[in-house]
Amino acid sequence: MSEAAQPSTSQSPVKIANLVEFIARALAALGVPPEDARVVAGLMAESDARGGDAHGVFRLPQYVKQIQGGAVNPRPNIQVIENRAGTALLDGDNALGHLVMKRAADLAIEKARQCGVGWAGTRHSNHAGPAQLYPRMAAAQDMIGMYFCVGNTNLVPPWGGIEVLLSTNPIAIAVPGSRHGAIALDMATTNTAFGKIRLKAQRGEAMPEGWMIDREGKPLTDPKRASEGFLLPIGGPKGYGLALMIGLLAGTLNGAAFGRDVIDYTVDSKTPSNTGQSIIAVDIAAFADVPAFKAKVDEVWDVMKSCPTLPGVDEVRLPGERSEQIYVERMAHGVPLNEGQRKILDELADRLGVERLG
Amino acid sequence: MSEAAQPSTSQSPVKIANLVEFIARALAALGVPPEDARVVAGLMAESDARGGDAHGVFRLPQYVKQIQGGAVNPRPNIQVIENRAGTALLDGDNALGHLVMKRAADLAIEKARQCGVGWAGTRHSNHAGPAQLYPRMAAAQDMIGMYFCVGNTNLVPPWGGIEVLLSTNPIAIAVPGSRHGAIALDMATTNTAFGKIRLKAQRGEAMPEGWMIDREGKPLTDPKRASEGFLLPIGGPKGYGLALMIGLLAGTLNGAAFGRDVIDYTVDSKTPSNTGQSIIAVDIAAFADVPAFKAKVDEVWDVMKSCPTLPGVDEVRLPGERSEQIYVERMAHGVPLNEGQRKILDELADRLGVERLG
Numbered sequence: 001m002s003e004a005a006q007p008s009t010s011q012s013p014v015k016i017a018n019l020v021e022f023i024a025r026a027l028a029a030l031g032v033p034p035e036d037a038r039v040v041a042g043l044m045a046e047s048d049a050r051g052g053d054a055h056g057v058f059r060l061p062q063y064v065k066q067i068q069g070g071a072v073n074p075r076p077n078i079q080v081i082e083n084r085a086g087t088a089l090l091d092g093d094n095a096l097g098h099l100v101m102k103r104a105a106d107l108a109i110e111k112a113r114q115c116g117v118g119w120a121g122t123r124h125s126n127h128a129g130p131a132q133l134y135p136r137m138a139a140a141q142d143m144i145g146m147y148f149c150v151g152n153t154n155l156v157p158p159w160g161g162i163e164v165l166l167s168t169n170p171i172a173i174a175v176p177g178s179r180h181g182a183i184a185l186d187m188a189t190t191n192t193a194f195g196k197i198r199l200k201a202q203r204g205e206a207m208p209e210g211w212m213i214d215r216e217g218k219p220l221t222d223p224k225r226a227s228e229g230f231l232l233p234i235g236g237p238k239g240y241g242l243a244l245m246i247g248l249l250a251g252t253l254n255g256a257a258f259g260r261d262v263i264d265y266t267v268d269s270k271t272p273s274n275t276g277q278s279i280i281a282v283d284i285a286a287f288a289d290v291p292a293f294k295a296k297v298d299e300v301w302d303v304m305k306s307c308p309t310l311p312g313v314d315e316v317r318l319p320g321e322r323s324e325q326i327y328v329e330r331m332a333h334g335v336p337l338n339e340g341q342r343k344i345l346d347e348l349a350d351r352l353g354v355e356r357l358g
Numbered sequence: 359m360s361e362a363a364q365p366s367t368s369q370s371p372v373k374i375a376n377l378v379e380f381i382a383r384a385l386a387a388l389g390v391p392p393e394d395a396r397v398v399a400g401l402m403a404e405s406d407a408r409g410g411d412a413h414g415v416f417r418l419p420q421y422v423k424q425i426q427g428g429a430v431n432p433r434p435n436i437q438v439i440e441n442r443a444g445t446a447l448l449d450g451d452n453a454l455g456h457l458v459m460k461r462a463a464d465l466a467i468e469k470a471r472q473c474g475v476g477w478a479g480t481r482h483s484n485h486a487g488p489a490q491l492y493p494r495m496a497a498a499q500d501m502i503g504m505y506f507c508v509g510n511t512n513l514v515p516p517w518g519g520i521e522v523l524l525s526t527n528p529i530a531i532a533v534p535g536s537r538h539g540a541i542a543l544d545m546a547t548t549n550t551a552f553g554k555i556r557l558k559a560q561r562g563e564a565m566p567e568g569w570m571i572d573r574e575g576k577p578l579t580d581p582k583r584a585s586e587g588f589l590l591p592i593g594g595p596k597g598y599g600l601a602l603m604i605g606l607l608a609g610t611l612n613g614a615a616f617g618r619d620v621i622d623y624t625v626d627s628k629t630p631s632n633t634g635q636s637i638i639a640v641d642i643a644a645f646a647d648v649p650a651f652k653a654k655v656d657e658v659w660d661v662m663k664s665c666p667t668l669p670g671v672d673e674v675r676l677p678g679e680r681s682e683q684i685y686v687e688r689m690a691h692g693v694p695l696n697e698g699q700r701k702i703l704d705e706l707a708d709r710l711g712v713e714r715l716g
Contacts, residue, residue, distance in 0.1 A: 084644045085443060086444040086475040087644045089644075089645050112444075115442055115443040116444045116445030117442075119474065119640060121645060144606075144607065157665060158674040159675070160668055162668055163665045175610075188596075191593055234592045235549055239592060241543040244541070245531040245541070248502075248533045248541065249531070252655060253502065253642070253651070255645075259661045259662075280638075283445075286440060286445045286447075287440055300602075303618055307519035308520050309518050309519055309520060315518070316518050316519045319599040
């Protein structure tokens with residue numbers, strides 16, 4: 001501990017390969033089989049590489065707590081419990097969510113190759129990182145990917161209500177292009193993510209109106225009072241409706257938690273979360289000539305880019321464009337981690353008795 | 359014309375059966391085969407019955423203009439041009455959109471019964487009424503339905519832009535329950551619909567901030583200046599991203615119009631619109647025991663309803679709840695039409711030489 005408390009000597013970016021190795025050895029130390037540990041580590045590091053900083057190695061201490069607490073099973077037996085030509089339901093046996101979702105995405109892609117479309121759902125899964133990871137797997141196979149999941153912390157009341165019964169239930173869709181790569185949307189159904197509110201609190205800044213309301217329905221702008229209010233869904237009742245439908249598709253349909261059943265894994269690392277997710281793959285070849293389609297997607301990209309802009313706006317962006325730029329940059333030069341983040345990971349390494357992050 | 363200009367003598371609601379008969383005879387007078395005319399009339403009247411007033415008989419004069427102008431083909435040969443076990447692509451041959459979408463929904467449902475999931479896309483289709491009609495067809499068969507379409511008028515720039523390259527591209531999802539019926543979301547990806555802006559203009563009321571901005575990015579609240587501005591997507595860049603992805607899924611994937619190709623059918627009734635839509639059906643039986651699932655959906659409904667509310671809010675509503683109440687009411691007592699609406703339909707009847715609405 002005394003060692004870990006020292007400031008890290010280097011502030012240079014961490015190479016992706018080192019991040020993968022580090023996460024893999026931390027998980028292996030907890031009894032996760034080495035091949036599984038590498039799959040999860042690869043996806044977590046990809047999250048960091050894509051700029052999803054709050055969903056990558058940042059979550060490792062929490063996953064460790066969940067394995068140690070019993071909520072997450074390090075040696076799961078993931079099983080397909082319902083199976084049709086185009087669909088599958090997987091029981092994740094409380095595995096790390098990345099393992100369950102990787103398996104689900106592979107299955108959806110395989111089924112789409114047979115049937116034109118494949119839909120796989122999960123139950124007894126867990127937090128699986130940023131939503132975009134899984135539809136991007138389909139896009140890499142010349143398919144369109146779509147993903148829904150039930151978030152692991154309820155933060156949003158139904159529209160007009162004051163009890164948090166919904167999470168930020170995200171949706172992600174990836175469509176492969178050619179010259180420009182995939183157009184990939186990854187969005188929560190709320191105006192902001194909770195992480196951004198924490199950041200405002202740390203910086204002592206006020207939140208803009210529209211992020212949160214208090215229990216009287218008034219705008220809440222002091223991030224230190226966040227626990228007294230609720231996140232606002234995009235478009236008010238529309239975002240509520242979307243979050244609810246995603247909950248039904250990814251939770252209820254799969255026999256997973258939704259509504260009052262949702263376990264807040266940030267405070268409870270003992271109770272299995274029964275997280276539910278859904279991944280859909282659509283084979284482009286079932287609808288179109290694949291190269292012609294991808295050229296059309298490039299054209300859509302170019303048309304959006306050619307749009308004249310509002311004063312003060314440099315250019316229109318495509319969904320996933322920024323994430324792809326960060327990805328290229330970080331794959332080449334590594335992920336920047338600040339001193340605090342380094343320290344947390346060093347302490348974790350010491351506690352687990354594994355080599356620190358290189 | 360002189361007759362039609364007289365105010366209608368009765369302001370009592372129009373029975374649904376009369377509405378169906380009237381629409382069917384108007385379409386038949388234009389050369390639409392009687393069985394096709396009845397399918398379209400039934401779906402248009404269902405739209406009115408469900409409270410989607412801007413998407414029901416209100417659109418009849420426009421459809422008539424499109425048939426007379428040549429954009430819509432009254433005697434189409436709708437064909438399945440791509441076919442896999444779980445997917446189909448339909449060429450609508452410029453038919454009335456309801457015909458194409460009814461066929462697509464039937465196919466998706468049939469394929470879902472075989473494969474667990476079915477996905478049907480359309481090209482050379484047309485405006486098909488309110489989005490919720492088609493996923494509700496799946497829900498009525500104990501399936502989950504999901505629908506995306508490219509709207510027929512571009513009203514939204516990409517986020518930060520000032521050229522309207524996107525429509526309000528809606529999404530609709532219906533999930534069957536038992537005691538409470540289906541939970542059915544039907545939402546545009548903009549904060550408001552253009553119809554509401556027209557209504558504000560008619561009433562001389564200001565629009566709230568958040569509906570529109572002008573070309574400088576400033577809030578636009580005078581509905582008479584609507585043509586100088588743009589609709590705002592829900593959640594800003596998120597709604598833009600969602601509208602874009604829906605355009606790729608329902609337009610580009612199907613070889614249908616999207617972006618600068620979109621024909622504004624409210625001003626051009628000669629050029630085929632090449633409208634694209636996508637309908638997905640998921641067989642609940644491929645994932646769960648159907649009655650148990652529907653009971654779970656009821657439970658979700660009850661949990662949301664049990665949520666304590668903000669000051670001034672009576673109760674939380676479920677997506678589709680209000681539409682279902684209106685449906686029950688209007689199926690029993692008919693659809694209210696005001697004098698102006700009656701007059702337009704009477705004039706149309708006279709022009710087409712068919713019996714007026716009873």
